[in-house]
Amino acid sequence: MKGRILPRSFYARPTAEVARALLGKVLVHGATAGTIVETEAYLGGGDDLAAHTARGMTPRTQVIFGPPGHAYVYLIYGMYECLNLVAEPDGTPGCVLIRALAPVTGIELMRKRRPKARGIGDLASGPGKLTLAMGITRAQNGVDVTRGALVVREPREESRFEILVTPRIGISKCADLPLRFVMEQEMANSRS
DNA sequence: AGGTAGATCTCCT
């Protein structure tokens, strides 16, 4: 029995709140699914200079200004695609970058798509990796994530976890803002 | 184990 799909109202609130709330939810695309374990908020409004929307709307970024609960997929450094989920009410910019997933289903398919990954932990442990592993491309830019092939669901069973808040990764502007959210799983069993 | 180079799209100066 699957968890319910997150409704559009889930996304229609402040971006940082959505980023935090997405931790522990399950991203599903086709036959693959993974638990969201790391997110970053990119704010609209112009104060956040690291956001793609900092200098207004462009053809690429117009979906971020649109209704919440949609996907924004963009190409970074010419090679890798990154998945964002649009937050805030229609007309207000703001999106959440999905930075890392813990694979749940379709792991064999993910391995096939990323043959160089060393283990489960490497399959979707970065923004560019997780889009490759789940088969997400710019073809999914602008799609509705409250219905269709690409959706976000409640987890099947509730789990308790700590949330770590840190500055965002890989940017130089506004790098001091605490807008990165990481699921901190208490692992007493990890041995190397 | 850790650092660096290379690949090559979109938007701004």
Next chain:
DNA sequence: GGAGATCTACCTT
């Protein structure tokens, strides 16, 4: 013309 919300391969310790 060049930086950027990155990842991998190929170096050197």
